[in-house]
Amino acid sequence: MTEGRPPTAGSAPLWERDAEIATVAQALDVLCADQTSAGSLLVLRGEAGLGKTALLAETRRIAERRGCAVWSARGAETLRSVPFHVVRQLLQPALLSLLPEEAREYLGDWYDIAGPALGIADPQEGSADPQYVCDGLVAAVRRLARREWPLVLLLDDAHWSDQETLRWLAAFVERLDDVSVLVVVTRRPGEVSGDGARLLDTVAEAAGRSVSNLSALTPDATAGLTRATLGRHADDAFCREVWAVTGGNPYDTVELLAKVQDSELPRSRHRPGNCARSTARPAAADSSTGSRDSGWRRPGSPGPPPSSAPASPSTWSPASPP
Numbered sequence: 186m187t188e189g190r191p192p193t194a195g196s197a198p199l200w201e202r203d204a205e206i207a208t209v210a211q212a213l214d215v216l217c218a219d220q221t222s223a224g225s226l227l228v229l230r231g232e233a234g235l236g237k238t239a240l241l242a243e244t245r246r247i248a249e250r251r252g253c254a255v256w257s258a259r260g261a262e263t264l265r266s267v268p269f270h271v272v273r274q275l276l277q278p279a280l281l282s283l284l285p286e287e288a289r290e291y292l293g294d295w296y297d298i299a300g301p302a303l304g305i306a307d308p309q310e311g312s313a314d315p316q317y318v319c320d321g322l323v324a325a326v327r328r329l330a331r332r333e334w335p336l337v338l339l340l341d342d343a344h345w346s347d348q349e350t351l352r353w354l355a356a357f358v359e360r361l362d363d364v365s366v367l368v369v370v371t372r373r374p375g376e377v378s379g380d381g382a383r384l385l386d387t388v389a390e391a392a393g394r395s396v397s398n399l400s401a402l403t404p405d406a407t408a409g410l411t412r413a414t415l416g417r418h419a420d421d422a423f424c425r426e427v428w429a430v431t432g433g434n435p436y437d438t439v440e441l442l443a444k445v446q447d448s449e450l451p452r453s454r455h456r457p458g459n460c461a462r463s464t465a466r467p468a469a470a471d472s473s474t475g476s477r478d479s480g481w482r483r484p485g486s487p488g489p490p491p492s493s494a495p496a497s498p499s500t501w502s503p504a505s506p507p
């Protein structure tokens with residue numbers, strides 16, 4: 186378990202995410218060690234259900250334990266056309282905590298430019314130059330980040346962010362050299378095209394080697410998760426069947442196991458005592474998403490077909506996407 190910590194109430198361990206959590210912990214070490222250190226950017230890429238939101242929740246937990254301020258926001262498919270929606274959400278804690286005169290002081294010359302985009306100042310007459318507004322927002326967030334050190338910004342489902350936020354993000358992450366902040370962005374591959382895709386590519390380029398492509402769980406980890414959920418008596422054939430049905434997608438696996446639990450289907454095709462113990466171990470605890478029913482989308486590949494006559498898991502079919 187990460188940092189020797191037992192799962193917190195309502196949390197479930199994350200399997201096979203040690204590398205990602207170690208990267209986060211390392212970035213937080215750097216952030217917290219020195220206010221003059223350069224900022225850093227991590228990008229977590231993965232299809233629906235692979236655990237992006239769960240990893241952000243784990244990031245938040247580790248960061249808050251170390252005394253960081255954590256601001257977060259999430260792209261929403263239905264709000265993509267609302268300008269600045271996500272960046273406003275991200276800065277909400279700062280904007281709420283500042284008195285109007287403080288906001289004016291912190292944003293300085295940029296107040297009149299960035300203020301309307303952030304919803305804290307009335308729009309100026311005429312339409313503002315988008316590039317100028319973007320520059321203003323970058324400057325504003327850099328000032329706020331310096332004020333809040335150590336600060337972590339979490340942006341979930343960036344592929345569903347509005348264009349103005351993506352434009353800000355792409356510009357902001359290119360200027361992290363002299364502002365000590367950790368930015369963690371999650372996104373699905375695909376889902377966005379045109380300018381949005383180009384801006385997300387710019388973000389990925391800025392992250393360089395700090396882009397993690399999340400993988401599905403191996404059969405071993407799926408067996409571990411199955412036994413952690415249903416009990417040690419879930420036998421090898423049953424666990425293998427769970428993996429065959431879900432392809433190791435954590436969301437699908439959690440959903441399937443919940444259905445098995447609810448329906449009290451048999452967890453074994455053999456004697457319960459035959460269960461071999463999995464050697465895979467979970468990486469960390471998670472409580473965030475909770476998400477048996479949060480934002481589920483069927484991944485592109487449903488995984489390999491069942492290898493044998495259907496055992497109980499293969500009678501399961503996933504919930505309809507919302």
Ligand SMILES: Nc1ncnc2c1ncn2[C@@H]1O[C@H](COP(=O)(O)OP(=O)(O)O)[C@@H](O)[C@H]1O
Pocket residue numbers: 197198199200201202231232233234235236237238239240410435436437439471474475476477479480
């Ligand atoms: N590595 C993992 N091990 C066990 N459960 C996981 C893991 N990753 C995600 N989960 C669980 O799977 C579900 C979906 O995860 P989520 O983070 O919402 O996926 P995403 O954001 O990529 O769509 C959640 O219930 C989460 O707790």
Ligand SMILES: [Mg+2]
Pocket residue numbers: 237238239341342480
């Ligand atoms: Mg998610």
